[in-house]
Amino acid sequence: MADNSTLVSETGRSLLADTSVLDSKIIETSKENVFPGSVLDVEEEMPQIETRVVLVQEAGKHEELLKALEEIKVPYIKTDTIEELGDSDSPEFETIFVVSNFQDSTFNNLCKADCRVIGPPVVLHCAQKGEALPFSCRPLYCASMLNLVLCFTGFRKKDELVKLVTLVHHMGGIIRRDFSSKVTHLVASSTHGDKFRIAVSLGTPIMKAEWIYKAWEKRNEIDFCAADDDFRNQFKVPPFQDCMLSFLGFSDDERANMEEMTEMQGGHYLPVGDERCTHLVVEESTVKDLPFEPLKKLYVVKQEWFWGSIQMDARAGESMYLFEKSESPGLKKSVSLLSLNTPNSNRKRRRLKETLAQLTRETDMSPFPPRKRPSAEHSLSIGSLLDISNTPESGTANGETPKSCARPSKNSTPLPLKQSARWQVAKELYQTESNYVDILTTIIQLFQVPLEKEGQLGGPILAQEEIKTIFGSIPDILDVHIKIKEDLEDLMINWTENKSIGDIILKYSKDLLKTYPPFVNFFEMSKETITRCEKQKPRFHAFLKINQAKPECGRQSLAELLIRPVQRLPSVALLLNDIKKHTAEENPDKVTLERAIESLKEVMTHINEDKRKTEAQKQFFDVVYEVDGCPANLLSSHRSLVQRLETVALGDDLCDRGEQVTLFLFNDCLEIARKRHKVIGAFKSPHGHTRPPASLKHVVLMPLSQIKKVLDIRETEDCHKAFALVVRPPTELNNKLLSFQMTTEEPPKEDWLKMLCRHVANTICKADAENLIYTADPDSVEVNTKDMDSTLSRASRAIKKTSKKVTRAFSFSKTPKRALRRALMSHSATEGRSPSSANESYIGSRLTSTSSLAGVPSPSLVSLPSIFEKRSHTLSRSTTHLI
Numbered sequence: 001m002a003d004n005s006t007l008v009s010e011t012g013r014s015l016l017a018d019t020s021v022l023d024s025k026i027i028e029t030s031k032e033n034v035f036p037g038s039v040l041d042v043e044e045e046m047p048q049i050e051t052r053v054v055l056v057q058e059a060g061k062h063e064e065l066l067k068a069l070e071e072i073k074v075p076y077i078k079t080d081t082i083e084e085l086g087d088s089d090s091p092e093f094e095t096i097f098v099v100s101n102f103q104d105s106t107f108n109n110l111c112k113a114d115c116r117v118i119g120p121p122v123v124l125h126c127a128q129k130g131e132a133l134p135f136s137c138r139p140l141y142c143a144s145m146l147n148l149v150l151c152f153t154g155f156r157k158k159d160e161l162v163k164l165v166t167l168v169h170h171m172g173g174i175i176r177r178d179f180s181s182k183v184t185h186l187v188a189s190s191t192h193g194d195k196f197r198i199a200v201s202l203g204t205p206i207m208k209a210e211w212i213y214k215a216w217e218k219r220n221e222i223d224f225c226a227a228d229d230d231f232r233n234q235f236k237v238p239p240f241q242d243c244m245l246s247f248l249g250f251s252d253d254e255r256a257n258m259e260e261m262t263e264m265q266g267g268h269y270l271p272v273g274d275e276r277c278t279h280l281v282v283e284e285s286t287v288k289d290l291p292f293e294p295l296k297k298l299y300v301v302k303q304e305w306f307w308g309s310i311q312m313d314a315r316a317g318e319s320m321y322l323f324e325k326s327e328s329p330g331l332k333k334s335v336s337l338l339s340l341n342t343p344n345s346n347r348k349r350r351r352l353k354e355t356l357a358q359l360t361r362e363t364d365m366s367p368f369p370p371r372k373r374p375s376a377e378h379s380l381s382i383g384s385l386l387d388i389s390n391t392p393e394s395g396t397a398n399g400e401t402p403k404s405c406a407r408p409s410k411n412s413t414p415l416p417l418k419q420s421a422r423w424q425v426a427k428e429l430y431q432t433e434s435n436y437v438d439i440l441t442t443i444i445q446l447f448q449v450p451l452e453k454e455g456q457l458g459g460p461i462l463a464q465e466e467i468k469t470i471f472g473s474i475p476d477i478l479d480v481h482i483k484i485k486e487d488l489e490d491l492m493i494n495w496t497e498n499k500s501i502g503d504i505i506l507k508y509s510k511d512l513l514k515t516y517p518p519f520v521n522f523f524e525m526s527k528e529t530i531t532r533c534e535k536q537k538p539r540f541h542a543f544l545k546i547n548q549a550k551p552e553c554g555r556q557s558l559a560e561l562l563i564r565p566v567q568r569l570p571s572v573a574l575l576l577n578d579i580k581k582h583t584a585e586e587n588p589d590k591v592t593l594e595r596a597i598e599s600l601k602e603v604m605t606h607i608n609e610d611k612r613k614t615e616a617q618k619q620f621f622d623v624v625y626e627v628d629g630c631p632a633n634l635l636s637s638h639r640s641l642v643q644r645l646e647t648v649a650l651g652d653d654l655c656d657r658g659e660q661v662t663l664f665l666f667n668d669c670l671e672i673a674r675k676r677h678k679v680i681g682a683f684k685s686p687h688g689h690t691r692p693p694a695s696l697k698h699v700v701l702m703p704l705s706q707i708k709k710v711l712d713i714r715e716t717e718d719c720h721k722a723f724a725l726v727v728r729p730p731t732e733l734n735n736k737l738l739s740f741q742m743t744t745e746e747p748p749k750e751d752w753l754k755m756l757c758r759h760v761a762n763t764i765c766k767a768d769a770e771n772l773i774y775t776a777d778p779d780s781v782e783v784n785t786k787d788m789d790s791t792l793s794r795a796s797r798a799i800k801k802t803s804k805k806v807t808r809a810f811s812f813s814k815t816p817k818r819a820l821r822r823a824l825m826s827h828s829a830t831e832g833r834s835p836s837s838a839n840e841s842y843i844g845s846r847l848t849s850t851s852s853l854a855g856v857p858s859p860s861l862v863s864l865p866s867i868f869e870k871r872s873h874t875l876s877r878s879t880t881h882l883i
Contacts, residue, residue: 051094051133053123054079056110058100065098065120068127082109096133098123102141102170111139119170124222138169142219144226145173151183154190155209164209167216171226184227187212191242191315200314203457211235229459238266239309239316246272248290249283250303258306261538265310281306282323304549310542313458419495422582426501429575430488437485439564440478442552448474451543461539469529470562472522476515477565480508501579502592505572509599512569517607520566527559569607573600623664627673629698640667643747643755647740649674650722650783654699654738661740662696665756668763670707672699702727704763708735710753711776718786719778721749741785 053069053076055062060078069076076098096116099107110117118133119141126133134140150173155161164187165175176183179195186199186206199206214235215226226232245262246269247255258281259269270277273292279299282290294300305321419427448471451462462470487504519526534541548557580593619641624630645663649655655674664671673696709726713719724739742749753773761769778784 050075051096052077053133054095054097056080056082056097056099056106059098059120062100062120065123068123071127072123072130072132074133082106102139107139119219121220121222128222136172140172141170143172144215144219144221144224145171147184148173148227149176149182149184150174150187151176151179151185151195152187153179153193153195154188156189160209164212167212171215171219188237191237197317200312200316200457203312203455205232206237206314207232208235208237236313239312239314240265240267241315242278243267243315244274244276244278245269245281245306246274246277246279247281247283248272249285249287258303261306261310261541264538279305279318280323284323287323304546307542307545311458311461311539311546312456313539420497420582422497422579423495425575425579425582426488426495427492429501429572429579430485430492432571432575433481433485433488436564436568437478437481439561440474440481443471443474443558443561444478446547446550446552447471447558450547458539461537461543462533466529466533469522470526470558472519472526473515474519474562474565477519480511480515484508497584498587498589500589500592501576502589502594502596505576505596506592506599509596509603512600513603513606516565516569516603520607523562523566526562530559569600569604573597573604576600623671626694627664627671627696627698628676628694630671630673631698631701634666634669634671634701638667639669641665642667642759643752645747645752646743648743648785650724650739650741650785651737653736660743661699663740665759667759668704670702670704672702673697674699702729704760706730707756707760707772710757710760710773711739711781712749712753712773713739713776713778713781713783716778718784720785722778722783722785723749723753724776724781724783737781739781739783 051074053074055065055076055078057080059065066076082097094116096118097110098120099110099117100120101107102117102119107117116136117139118136119139121142122134122140125143145168148168150168152161152164152175155164168175179186179198181202183199183204186195186204187209188196188199188206189209190196196206198204211226211232211234215224215231218224224231240262243262243266245259245267247258250258262269272280275295277298279301280290280294281301281303284302290300299318300323301318301321302323305316305318308321309316448467450456451460451467452464484504487507488501491499491501491504534544544558547553548555553561576593576597580590580597583590583593620635620639623641624634641664643665645665647661647663649657649659649661651657654672655661660675662673662675664673676695676697706727706729707725708728711724711726713722713724715721721742722739723742724737726735726737728735742752747755754769757769757772760772761767766772
C-alpha cells in the first residue's frame with residue numbers, strides 16, 4: 001500500500017522519512033558547537049557568520065515584511081533574479097531567501113541549489129514572537145503546523161500523497177512513516193487498517209486530507225494554527241465514514257433517531273437484508289436470533305458499538321461488540337441446574353439457597369436487581385415507595401442484614417426470626433437508605449466520574465460548567481448518607497428496643513441542611529441542562545444511551561436518577577413517623593424521633609425558602625435579559641417581582657397609542673416596557689449558552705411612591721378592561737395620566753388593581769390601600785378602546801408614528817391637548833369616590849393644575865369656560881372650604 005512505501009521527491013529525499021531524526025542531529029550538532037567550552041572560547045575559536053536575508057521579487061515590496069526584518073535586526077537586500085547574487089555561497093554570509101510564491105520557477109531553482117527558503121509569514125511570526133529566524137532543512141512558508149507530527153494511512157495515489165506531504169513540510173509539520181504515540185494527527189483516507197485502529201485506541205485525532213488543504217489556504221494568517229479545536233473539528237473523520245448501517249429490533253422512534261444520528265456522523269443507513277450493508281446493529285434484549293444468515297463481510301454488532309462510536313468520536317472496534325445468540329450451551333446448563341426439578345430435600349434446598357446468596361453477595365452490586373414476579377415481592381410501606389428499588393434485598397425474609405451494605409465481620413451476628421413492628425420499620429429505613437446510597441454511588445461512578453475524566457477519547461464530552469450544573473452537590477449528599485447508613489447498620493446489628501434512631505438523624509441534620517438546598521434549588525436547571533446538551537451534543541446523547549442501558553441504572557434515565565435526592569427527605573420523614581407510631585411512650589426515643597422529624601421539616605422548609613429566593617432571583621435576571629436597556633438599579637436584594645401584566649397603551653404619554661406595553665410590578669416599583677419593533681441578535685454567554693434576543697424596550701422605571709391615584713375605568717360598550725394611573729414624577733409640578741387596556745384574562749382587573757394599591761400603600765406607609773382606587777367614566781378621562789383592534793386603527797397608528805418622527809425635531813413644547821388632559825384628569829379623578837374629606841384635601845392640587853393652564857396660549861383653550869361651568873358648583877364649594 002501507499003502508506004507503507006517510501007516516496008522520493010525531486011531532491012532525492014524520502015518524503016516519509018522521520019524528519020525529527022534530522023532535526024535532532026542538527027540540535028546535537030549545534031549543542032556540540034555551542035557548549036564545548038565557555039562562551040568566550042567559542043567566540044575566539046568560531047568565526048562569526050552573519051545572517052543575510054534576500055527578498056526575492058514580490059517579497060521585496062512587502063512593507064510589513066521590511067518592518068519585521070528591522071525589528072529583529074537582520075540585514076536584507078532586494079533582488080528580482082537570483083543570478084544577481086554571485087556570492088550567495090559565500091562562507092561569510094548565511095543567506096536566507098524569502099519567497100512569496102512556493103510554486104514558481106524561482107522557488108524550484110532555489111530548492112535544487114539546497115538554499116534556505118522561507119515564506120513571509122515566517123518572518124512576521126518571528127518578529128511578533130521576538131525570536132530569531134528558524135533553521136530548517138526544507139522550505140518553510142509558515143508555522144501553521146509547527147510542532148505537529150503527522151502520519152498518513154489509506155492513500156493509494158502517489159501524487160496526492162506527495163502533494164500532501166510537501167504542504168505539511170511547508171507549514172512546519174513533521175512526517176512519521178510508522179504510527180507511534182508521538183504522532184499528534186493521523187490523516188486517513190480510509191477507516192480500515194492497523195494505523196486507524198491504533199489511533200482510535202490512543203485517542204489520536206483522525207483527520208481528512210481536506211484539513212491540510214484548508215490549512216494551506218490560511219497560510220498567510222500569522223496567528224493561525226491548524227491544531228486549533230474549532231478549525232480542526234471541521235475536518236475530523238466522522239465515526240461512520242464508509243459505513244452502511246442497518247438496525248434490527250428497535251422501535252420506530254428509536255430507529256428513526258439512530259438513522260438520523262448515522263447521517264450526522266458521516267454514514268448511511270439501509271434496510272435490513274441489503275447486501276451493501278457493512279454493519280447490522282442489533283437490539284440484543286429483543287432479538288434472540290437473526291432473520292437471515294449474515295454474509296461474512298457483515299459485522300453484526302450490539303447497539304453499544306453504535307453509541308460508543310459516537311461517544312468517542314471514532315468508529316469503535318467491532319470485535320468487542322459482536323452480537324451472539326443468547327441460547328448458548330453453557331447458559332442452558334446453568335438454567336437446568338436451577339430448574340424446578342431440584343430435589344425436595346430441605347438440606348439440599350438450604351444449601352442451594354446459601355450458594356445463591358453467596359453468589360449474589362459477590363457479584364450483584366446493583367441497587368436495581370431484576371424485577372421478580374409480583375408473588376415473590378415483599379410488601380413495602382407507603383413511606384418507602386419513592387426510594388426503595390423494585391425488589392428488596394435478598395436475605396431480608398430470614399431477618400438478615402441487607403446484603404448491599406453488610407459487613408463480613410458483623411453479618412454473622414444472629415438475629416431472632418421474629419421482631420417487633422418498630423424493628424421492621426427500622427429495617428425498612430436502613431434498607432431504603434442502603435438503596436439510596438447505591439443510587440447516588442451509581443450516579444457518581446457511572447456518569448459524573450467518566451465525564452470529568454481527563455484525556456477522554458475525542459476530547460471532553462461536556463464543559464466543566466455543564467457538569468457542575470448537572471450534578472451539583474451530589475458528592476456532598478452521598479458523603480452524608482454514607483455516614484447515616486453506617487450508623488443505621490450498627491444500630492440494626494446491635495439492635496435493642498431502646499436504641500435511638502432519632503439521634504442518628506439529629507446528628508446529621510446540620511449536614512443535611514448544608515448539602516440539600518444547593519441541589520434541590522437548581523434541580524430544574526440540572527434537568528434543562530441535560531435536555532439541552534443531549535440535543536446539541538451527540539456524544540453526550542450516546543454517553544447517556546450507553547450508561548442508561550446498564551443494569552446498574554435499572555433502565556432509568558439520568559434525570560430520573562437525579563430526582564431521588566428531591567424525594568429522599570420526605571420519604572425519611574414518613575418512615576420516622578411510622579417508627580414513632582410503633583414506639584412506646586416510655587421509650588426515650590419517642591421524644592428524640594419527634595425532634596428528628598421537626599429537624600427534617602426545618603430542612604425542607606429552608607429548602608423551600610431558598611428555592612423561592614432562587615426563583616425570584618432568576619425572575620429578576622429574566623426581566624433584565626428580556627428588557628433591552630433595563631436599568632441596573634432594578635437588581636436589589638430587597639426587591640421581588642410580584643406580577644407581570646400585558647397591556648396596550650391608551651394614551652400618548654409614555655409611548656404611542658395602541659402600542660403593546662408590559663408592566664412588571666415589583667414590591668416597590670413599576671417597570672414599564674414596550675414591545676421592540678426591531679429585535680436584536682441573540683446573546684451568547686461565555687459558556688456557550690445562547691439566550692433569546694430581548695423582546696422588550698425599557699420605557700421607565702417608576703417608584704410606586706409616584707403613583708398618587710389608581711383609576712378603575714367603568715366598563716362600557718366602547719371601553720373594556722381599561723384602567724389608569726395618576727402619577728407625579730419628581731421633575732414635574734403637574735400630574736400625568738397613564739391609561740392602559742389589559743389584554744389577558746389573568747389576573748382579573750379588580751385583583752390587579754387591589755394588588756397594585758396594596759403595594760403602593762406599603763411603599764408610602766399607609767394602611768388604607770382601598771382609598772387609592774377611584775372609579776371614573778371613560779369620557780371624563782378621554783379613554784376609548786373601541787378601535788384598538790381594527791385594521792384602520794393600526795394603519796393610522798403607523799402613519800402617526802412616522803409623522804411623529806418627522807415633527808418631533810421641530811416640537812419644543814408640550815401640546816395643549818396633553819396639558820388639558822392633565823387638568824381634566826386631576827378634576828375628574830374624584831368621580832365615584834365617596835369620602836368627601838379626601839376630595840377636599842385633594843382639591844388644592846387640582847386647582848393648581850387648572851390655574852397653571854392660564855398662561856398656555858392655545859386655541860384649544862376656548863372650550864375651558866364651558867367645562868368649568870359644568871362643574872362650577874364643585875369648584876366653588878371646594879374653594880369656599882379652602883378659604
